[in-house]
Amino acid sequence: MLRTFRLAVCALSAVTALVSTGAVAGESRVPKPAITIENPGKCVAPVDEMRRNHMDMLKHTRDKTLREGVRGMKTSLNGCIECHASKKTGSVLGNENFCQSCHSYAAVSLDCWSCHQPKANFKATGALPAGHDSPTGNASTAGAKQ
Amino acid sequence: MTERNQTEKNSDKSTAARRNFIGAVAAAGGLAAIAPGIHLVQVSQANTPPRPAGEAASKAVRWGMLIDTTKCSSGCNDCVTACATENGINETVKDARQGSQWIRKIDIKEVKTGRSHSLPMMCQHCANPPCVDVCPTGASMKRADGIVLVDRHICIGCRYCMMACPYKARSFVHQPLTDQNPEVPRGQGCVESCTFCVHRIDKGQQPACVETCTKAGHNAMLFGDLNDPNSEIARRVAQVTTTQVRADLKLDLGVRYQGI
Ligand code: SF4
Ligand code: SF4
Numbered sequence: 001m002l003r004t005f006r007l008a009v010c011a012l013s014a015v016t017a018l019v020s021t022g023a024v025a026g027e028s029r030v031p032k033p034a035i036t037i038e039n040p041g042k043c044v045a046p047v048d049e050m051r052r053n054h055m056d057m058l059k060h061t062r063d064k065t066l067r068e069g070v071r072g073m074k075t076s077l078n079g080c081i082e083c084h085a086s087k088k089t090g091s092v093l094g095n096e097n098f099c100q101s102c103h104s105y106a107a108v109s110l111d112c113w114s115c116h117q118p119k120a121n122f123k124a125t126g127a128l129p130a131g132h133d134s135p136t137g138n139a140s141t142a143g144a145k146q
Numbered sequence: 147m148t149e150r151n152q153t154e155k156n157s158d159k160s161t162a163a164r165r166n167f168i169g170a171v172a173a174a175g176g177l178a179a180i181a182p183g184i185h186l187v188q189v190s191q192a193n194t195p196p197r198p199a200g201e202a203a204s205k206a207v208r209w210g211m212l213i214d215t216t217k218c219s220s221g222c223n224d225c226v227t228a229c230a231t232e233n234g235i236n237e238t239v240k241d242a243r244q245g246s247q248w249i250r251k252i253d254i255k256e257v258k259t260g261r262s263h264s265l266p267m268m269c270q271h272c273a274n275p276p277c278v279d280v281c282p283t284g285a286s287m288k289r290a291d292g293i294v295l296v297d298r299h300i301c302i303g304c305r306y307c308m309m310a311c312p313y314k315a316r317s318f319v320h321q322p323l324t325d326q327n328p329e330v331p332r333g334q335g336c337v338e339s340c341t342f343c344v345h346r347i348d349k350g351q352q353p354a355c356v357e358t359c360t361k362a363g364h365n366a367m368l369f370g371d372l373n374d375p376n377s378e379i380a381r382r383v384a385q386v387t388t389t390q391v392r393a394d395l396k397l398d399l400g401v402r403y404q405g406i
Contacts, residue, residue, distance in 0.1 A: 062299060063299075064202075066295065066297050066299070067287060067289070067297060068202040068203060068289075069197070069202050069203030069289050069290065069291065069344075069348060070200060070202050071197060071199055071200075071201075071348050071349075072198075072199025073199070078328050081328070114322065114323075114333040114334060114335075115298055115323075115326065115331040115332055115333030115336070116326065116328070116331045117325075117326040117327065117328040117331070119328075122325075122326075122327075122328055123327075124231075124232075124233075124234030124236075124325055124326060124328075124330070125231065125234075125236060125325070
């Protein structure tokens with residue numbers, strides 16, 4: 001008795017599943033990330049590999065570069081930015097842009113940009129603000145006067 | 147012993163060759179008024195070739211800096227400005243004491259004699275760095291070629307290293323940043339300090355402060371490989387008396403001062 005009931009439930013859900021797939025076939029109700037690939041076909045590795053492994057590649061490079069001093073590796077975060085920055089905004093950040101659109105979609109937090117510069121060809125301008133510009137530096141060093 | 151003699155002989159030879167080279171350059175360059183400054187840059191850059199792609203920093207190299215305080219004038223802030231420009235330090239801070247400071251100018255005075263000096267102070271790139279000893283995460287680290295860095299990827303911002311550094315060389319970033327130089331990532335919640343412009347020297351360039359000091363004609367800063375007997379800096383430290391600040395701490399500093 002129980003078994004028949006289970007079978008019935010299974011059959012029913014199978015039908016429901018079929019029906020619901022039918023209903024959305026052609027036009028998905030699932031939102032997709034809006035990813036613009038600015039320079040298609042130029043990536044350092046095939047798309048599948050990049051999708052799965054880009055974080056490991058970047059982590060490997062970061063350790064090699066920072067801790068061992070190896071420069072000019074095939075994968076580099078700045079390399080990603082130069083190629084993937086939006087032609088409109090110059091950045092990989094922003095809801096429509098390469099890194100952020102996909103990461104928001106996948107709900108994976110993106111910490112790189114609290115330190116790294118997300119814009120391609122960005123030129124830093126370090127004008128020292130007030131408090132930094134005392135010739136002896138004492139203004140901004142609490143203990144330097146001793 | 148034999149090996150050492152051999153090395154000494156070799157270095158003598160190359161030093162001689164080098165002197166000839168410098169002589170030739172000086173003779174040829176006599177026409178330009180700014181020639182001395184430019185020669186310095188060219189010669190020191192010849193000492194620091196860019197490291198080829200894929201090659202790790204080498205233990206054979208020990209980057210160092212020599213600061214000639216007799217040429218450094220009170221009130222000149224060129225090195226500090228150059229550092230800020232190169233490393234994108236431009237954030238406004240609520241409390242001036244919180245401003246990031248990779249390099250600062252200090253005026254000191256010998257009380258008895260009244261003799262005063264002005265000098266830049268920055269991370270001394272200790273061979274035995276206390277900041278690395280105390281770091282609980284391994285973020286504070288020394289690269290094979292003696293450059294002391296913070297690996298911000300694993301820095302938790304505990305600021306232990308700031309307490310440990312005898313030279314007040316480190317700063318903590320208190321606010322979110324947006325204008326970083328792409329080659330110099332830095333951000334809120336991490337400790338930072340002078341990197342010897344590691345991104346520049348890996349390309350064979352001089353640190354920004356040294357380049358600016360030389361270009362401005364002050365010639366108070368010299369950068370190079372202390373381990374290479376033919377480098378300008380190694381020859382200078384072999385010839386003149388130089389001082390490590392707080393040498394009593396036996397940290398074996400990469401930065402040396404002349405004239406204090
Ligand atoms: S000077 Fe300070 S920050 Fe630099 S290596 Fe020494 S202890 Fe560390
Ligand atoms: S602030 Fe960062 S680098 Fe300094 S001791 Fe703590 S974890 Fe290490």
